[in-house]
Amino acid sequence: MTQPRHLAEIRHADLIFPHQTNHQGSYFGGAAMAEMDKVAFLVAARHARRPFVTASCDKLDFVAPAHLGDLVELTGQVRMVGRTSLIVDVELAAENLLTGVRHICTRGAFTMVAADRKTNPDRLPPSPDAKPDFAASPPGYARTLQLVFPGDTNHLGQLFGGNAMSIMGKAAYIAASRHTRCDVGMAASDKIDFIAPTQEGEMLDVVATIASVGHTSMTIGVLAEAENLLTGERRKVGEADYVMVALDENGQPTRANPLG
Numbered sequence: 720m721t722q723p724r725h726l727a728e729i730r731h732a733d734l735i736f737p738h739q740t741n742h743q744g745s746y747f748g749g750a751a752m753a754e755m756d757k758v759a760f761l762v763a764a765r766h767a768r769r770p771f772v773t774a775s776c777d778k779l780d781f782v783a784p785a786h787l788g789d790l791v792e793l794t795g796q797v798r799m800v801g802r803t804s805l806i807v808d809v810e811l812a813a814e815n816l817l818t819g820v821r822h823i824c825t826r827g828a829f830t831m832v833a834a835d836r837k838t839n840p841d842r843l844p845p846s847p848d849a850k851p852d853f854a855a856s857p858p859g860y861a862r863t864l865q866l867v868f869p870g871d872t873n874h875l876g877q878l879f880g881g882n883a884m885s886i887m888g889k890a891a892y893i894a895a896s897r898h899t900r901c902d903v904g905m906a907a908s909d910k911i912d913f914i915a916p917t918q919e920g921e922m923l924d925v926v927a928t929i930a931s932v933g934h935t936s937m938t939i940g941v942l943a944e945a946e947n948l949l950t951g952e953r954r955k956v957g958e959a960d961y962v963m964v965a966l967d968e969n970g971q972p973t974r975a976n977p978l979g
Contacts, residue, residue, distance in 0.1 A: 729864065731863055732862055734893065761922060770835055772834045792811075793811050805843055858897045862890070886923065886943075894939050902966040909959075909962060910960055927940070
């Protein structure tokens with residue numbers, strides 16, 4: 720069976736908040752590099768199903784800035800594989816949520832080394848024959864990936880529910896903004912069901928899509944799945960419906976773009 724496209728690629732969307740900007744209101748380079756390194760790790764781990772560490776990063780040229788409030792979307796793919804290391808190409812693009820104008824900000828090549836190379840003599844799997852087609856994701860869609868670190872968890876080593884709700888709400892906001900191309904506000908969360916926990920070290924994969932559109936409001940369905948990066952096992956961990964309202968320049972409800 721053919722693997723669904725969103726499972727065969729790594730694609731991560733996020734919003735630029737004030738704490739990620741410099742004094743000029745543009746995306747801080749260190750924050751961008753941290754997100755790119757995270758994507759490189761996810762690509763490497765999913766390719767080989769082994770733990771990795773970053774060995775080096777080729778020169779990064781920031782050809783254009785991203786600004787406060789922009790969407791940033793990162794994609795990564797394996798370019799070259801050696802015996803215990805591989806190179807992951809990562810691209811970072813920015814998109815203005817109100818206009819839809821999109822541009823490439825930077826690209827980089829990250830060399831990732833298998834962390835278990837001293838105890839695991841197996842050669843890494845070869846480079847994939849097929850390369851993913853990283854066209855811009857469609858309007859009304861958002862996918863965000865979160866690697867669960869110790870600071871994200873509760874005392875049981877599981878992703879804290881408040882952090883999960885924040886990630887799911889952000890994905891809903893991005894999908895709604897990209898659909899209607901105006902400011903949006905959260906009106907309600909119709910339901911949030913946590914089905915299973917996400918463990919420390921796993922990848923939380925959150926996808927948001929527009930389910931229905933009324934006069935000024937939109938219902939966004941959000942699905943959250945966890946993936947064990949070493950085994951590839953995936954399971955549904957949460958789902959939610961959010962109601963977002965389209966807002967005009969004065970913060971008042973305005974007509975939302977219809978579906979279709």
